[in-house]
Amino acid sequence: MGLNPGGFMEDIMEDILSLKARFIDVCYHKVKSTTISMKDGKASEITSGLNSGVGIRILNKSWGFAYTNDMGKLKDAALKALKGSEVGNRKISIGEVDTIQDNVELRANRDFSKVTLDDRLELLKEAEEAARCAEEVVSTSLSYGEAQVESLYMNSEAANIKSKLSRGVLYSQVFVKSDGKLQVGMERLGGTGGFEIFNEAGVSSRQATEKALRLLNAKAAPSGSFIVVLDPHLTGVFIHEALGHAVEADHVIQGESIVSDKLGKVIGSELVTVYDDPTLEGSFGFYFYDNEGVRAEKTILLGNGVLKNFIHSRETASALDSIPTGNARAQGYNHPPVPRMSNTYMKSGDLSFDEMISDIKSGVYLLGSKGGEVDPARGVFQFSAEEGFIIKNGEIMESVRDVALSGETLKILKSIDAVDKQFDISGGYCGKAGQVVPVGDGGPSIRTYSSVGGTA
Numbered sequence: 399m400g401l402n403p404g405g406f407m408e409d410i411m412e413d414i415l416s417l418k419a420r421f422i423d424v425c426y427h428k429v430k431s432t433t434i435s436m437k438d439g440k441a442s443e444i445t446s447g448l449n450s451g452v453g454i455r456i457l458n459k460s461w462g463f464a465y466t467n468d469m470g471k472l473k474d475a476a477l478k479a480l481k482g483s484e485v486g487n488r489k490i491s492i493g494e495v496d497t498i499q500d501n502v503e504l505r506a507n508r509d510f511s512k513v514t515l516d517d518r519l520e521l522l523k524e525a526e527e528a529a530r531c532a533e534e535v536v537s538t539s540l541s542y543g544e545a546q547v548e549s550l551y552m553n554s555e556a557a558n559i560k561s562k563l564s565r566g567v568l569y570s571q572v573f574v575k576s577d578g579k580l581q582v583g584m585e586r587l588g589g590t591g592g593f594e595i596f597n598e599a600g601v602s603s604r605q606a607t608e609k610a611l612r613l614l615n616a617k618a619a620p621s622g623s624f625i626v627v628l629d630p631h632l633t634g635v636f637i638h639e640a641l642g643h644a645v646e647a648d649h650v651i652q653g654e655s656i657v658s659d660k661l662g663k664v665i666g667s668e669l670v671t672v673y674d675d676p677t678l679e680g681s682f683g684f685y686f687y688d689n690e691g692v693r694a695e696k697t698i699l700l701g702n703g704v705l706k707n708f709i710h711s712r713e714t715a716s717a718l719d720s721i722p723t724g725n726a727r728a729q730g731y732n733h734p735p736v737p738r739m740s741n742t743y744m745k746s747g748d749l750s751f752d753e754m755i756s757d758i759k760s761g762v763y764l765l766g767s768k769g770g771e772v773d774p775a776r777g778v779f780q781f782s783a784e785e786g787f788i789i790k791n792g793e794i795m796e797s798v799r800d801v802a803l804s805g806e807t808l809k810i811l812k813s814i815d816a817v818d819k820q821f822d823i824s825g826g827y828c829g830k831a832g833q834v835v836p837v838g839d840g841g842p843s844i845r846t847y848s849s850v851g852g853t854a
Contacts, residue, residue, distance in 0.1 A: 410469070411552045414454060414476045419483060421457040421492060423553035425689060426450070427731040429545055432510075436522045436540040444515070453731040454479045460486035465732045493715035493722045495692050497556050502686045504563035504679070506592025510544050513593045518542065521596055525570065528600035529607050534574040534614065540603065541569040542596075557691040565682060565836060566595040567825065570603040574610040581799075583610030584766075584784065588825040590684045609766075613785055616799035620788075621851040625761035626803065627754065627843055630822035632783060634839030635767040637672055638742050638828070639781070640807040642839075644774040645699055645707070646725075646737045646830075647714035656777030656807060657705055666703040666811030669747060672841075673698055674709055676724065676740030682825020683742075683838035685727075689735035692724040699742075703811070711737045729833035736831050744841030747817030752792075754816045754845055761789040762850050764801055772807075780804040805848040816845035 411424045428450035435443040451467035454476050462482025464475040522540050529538045544566040551559040567588030574581055585606040589595045628636060644655040657665060676685050676694040685694055690712050698706045708718065711726035714737055726735035755763070766784030773779070786801040787794045823840030 407550060408552070408558070410472055411452070411550070414472065415552060415554045417456070417476060417480055419456045419458050419480065419554070421554055423455050423551065423557075423690065424452060425728070425731055426452045426550040428548045429730065431543070431545045432518070434518060434522060434542040436526060436542070438538055439523065439526045441519060441522070449730075451731040453728070453734070455734060456480050456483040457490060457492070458483040460488055460490065461734065463734045467731075490713060491716040492712035493710070493720070495690075495712065495722055498687070498691060498693065499556075499558045500687070501560040503561070504590055504684070504686075506564060506594065508593035510546055510564050510566070510592055517593070521599055525568070525599040525603040529570060529572045529603035531604055531607055532574065532611055534576045534611060535572060535607060536575045536580075537573040538603070539571040543567050551687065551689070551691045553691055559687050559691050561686045563590055563684070563686070564592060565590045566593070567682070568596055568599055568602065570606040572603065572606040572610050574607065574614055576614050579614055581610045581613040583607060583613065585609070586824060586826065588682050589680045590682065591680055609785060612797050613799050616785065616797035619786060619798045619801040619850065620762070622849070623847065624850050625758050625789075625845065626848050626850060627758070627761060627763045627789065627845050628803075629763070629765040629843050630820055630840050631766050631824050632764050632781070632803075633744055633841040633844050634742070634824065635770075635781060636779070636810070637744055637841060638739060638837065638839040639770065639772040640777075640779045641672065641699070641811070642674070642709075642739045642742045643772065643830070644777070644807065645705070645709055646739070647708040647710045647718060647720075648737050649774055650708055651714060651717055654775040656774060660705050661708070663705055664703050665705050665808055666700055667814040668702045669817045670700055670703050670811055670814055671698070671745040672700040672742065673745065674723070674725065674739055674742045678741050678823070678838070681741045681823055681838045682836050683740040685740065688724045688726045689728040690722070690726040692722050692726065694724045694740070697723045697725075709737050709739060711735060727835050729835055733833045736833070738830060738835055739828065739837050741823060741838035743823055743839060744817070744844065746819050746821045746842040749816055749818045751818050751820065751843055754818045754843065755789055755794070756792040758789045758845075759791055762798070762801070763787040763789055763794060764803060777807040778805070779807060802851050803848055804851070810846050810848055813847045814844050818843045
């Protein structure tokens with residue numbers, strides 16, 4: 399069964415929707431969460447909580463927004479939002495969408511509500527033991543998080559949408575030491591569903607150890623311009639950071655995007671097709687409906703190098719004479735929705751990985767991401783890879799560490815000349831406008847040309 403918050407909640411939300419305004423929407427959120435930190439096999443912090451509340455948006459002359467976690471003060475919050483909507487003279491319209499009544503739930507094989515604390519701790523202990531697969535391991539740090547999310551969305555256009563889903567994430571961090579050298583390896587495992595998300599927890603933590611061990615013997619990264627191959631994770635980070643933020647329509651409207659005037663134009667190689675898709679079940683960025691009650695859908699952003707669409711809310715779609723894409727997202731009831739990515743990824747190609755690197759005489763293979771910086775207005779970026787390998791005469795050679803990748807977004811997109819058959823998508827959290835939401839990014843491995851340098 400889907401969410402059933404009871405007639406009482408719907409009745410009081412209906413009362414708010416009866417206020418006089420151009421448009422009103424009300425969103426109730428309830429989140430039950432559990433987090434556990436484990437350091438060197440011992441649980442150092444265990445927290446759980448239940449957070450719920452209602453956010454109210456009202457549109458008249460402008461948007462008014464208010465929220466509360468006290469149901470007794472809901473009407474006061476509505477009047478505050480109503481007052482805020484009467485200020486200003488900016489012309490705002492919102493794109494038309496279907497009016498939906500729905501009740502949906504993402505079913506889990508092992509519902510979190512039926513999992514005990516001992517089950518969770520046992521999972522972490524097994525993952526920690528898997529991480530200690532080498533004598534060089536000197537310390538481990540595991541961070542576990544889960545959230546069971548229920549929502550009820552209603553608006554003055556008669557929408558009524560109840561939804562329920564859960565997501566979880568596990569971060570593994572392993573420190574290794576040898577001959578006075580210390581390195582760290584990190585892995586992340588996550589998705590939507592139930593406790594089965596963590597079935598590969600031991601595999602993930604062991605991979606963190608193996609990565610750290612490789613870095614112990616890695617050489618310093620070379621500097622210069624190289625043919626570079628990005629693994630699926632780094633491909634995803636590049637697509638998300640360098641392109642994805644640039645196609646969020648609020649950035650386009652505010653003049654903060656390098657592609658604001660390039661809709662329908664070629665901005666990348668014909669090998670590059672990119673989607674944003676919140677409908678990928680099991681993915682970290684999955685959802686049924688966005689926070690404006692718009693049905694989630696797969697949106698093509700780039701098609702064979704041609705910019706096809708921006709990512710929209712109802713307001714930005716109307717402003718740019720487009721169609722809402724189901725990407726208006728909010729961190730919770732206490733934030734208004736803004737255009738955000740969901741799962742953003744590049745389409746796979748036809749080559750095997752070996753075929754893609756076979757004719758590279760000298761290059762660098764980069765894997766994973768340790769973060770970076772991007773300026774969507776100027777179209778420049780710099781990312782730090784978790785690890786790298788030298789490519790010589792079509793072969794993967796010695797390991798390198800502390801590698802940075804930098805360049806101009808459009809130049810990199812246009813210089814992609816090979817895309818392999820792989821496809822992998824990973825999850826995490828994206829920050830924007832003071833809000834953090836779960837997202838996914840990924841794709842195949844790709845070959846391009848970029849500047850590479852050390853970060854140490």
